[in-house]
Amino acid sequence: MEFSLGSTTVVLMKGDITALEVDVIVNAANSYLEHGGGVALAISEKGGPRIQRESTEYVRKHGPVPAGSVAVTSAGRLRAKYVVHAVGPIYGVEGDDKLESAVRNSILKAMELGAKSVALPAISTGAYGYPYERCALLTARVLREFREAGLRIVVCIYTDEGFEVFSRIFRKEL
Ligand code: AR6
Secondary structure, eight states: OEEEETTEEEEEEESOGGGOOOSEEEEEEOTTOOOOSHHHHHHHHHHOHHHHHHHHHHHHHHOOOOTTOEEEEEOTTSSSSEEEEEEOOOBTTBOHHHHHHHHHHHHHHHHHTTOSEEEEOOTTSSTTOOOHHHHHHHHHHHHGGGTTSOOEEEEEEOSHHHHHHHHHHHHHHO
16 A cells, blocks of 8 residues: 655555565664564564674663664664664553654654665554554654655554554545
């Protein structure tokens, strides 16, 4: 499913983000960049040990990454140039503004890295407990900020349920 937003194209798809050929893959990480579960584990396993190694080194040097912020590593064996690790909020603990910041800062960082294409998962909708609907609404709102960016933004949803919700919301909001 494709949406034209000015010079930017948003592609909504169902699948495994680790298989995508894009310049930047965004990860849904925790503040310690310990990629122990969910999409983070999939990225870390498929990309190889370099991603976790660089992540650990990043936290050692700069400290934990706060919710709403991002950190960059190489992409190891993935078909991408970089992984941007975005820390989303825990539902009910931190606010929606942190989820918006995580999405916004991921895309801004991708642009800073010279990326033309970036793939995002549904940040915070797994272990961190966000309802898909709320994530889809907040994500759509942030994507509209990038209409002049000339990017290809792939939103990659893993579950049938999540894909259904994102499809409904994106059709209304984009
Ligand atoms: N491709 C795309 N999306 C995926 C994939 C995949 N291969 N695998 C899972 N998802 P989560 P969070 C979806 O839990 O909620 C981790 O342990 C999944 O269906 O990965 O931000 C981190 O290390 C869900 O919709 O991230 C952190 O500790 C979405 O990815 C913590 O979880 C996000 O689920 C972060 O929690």
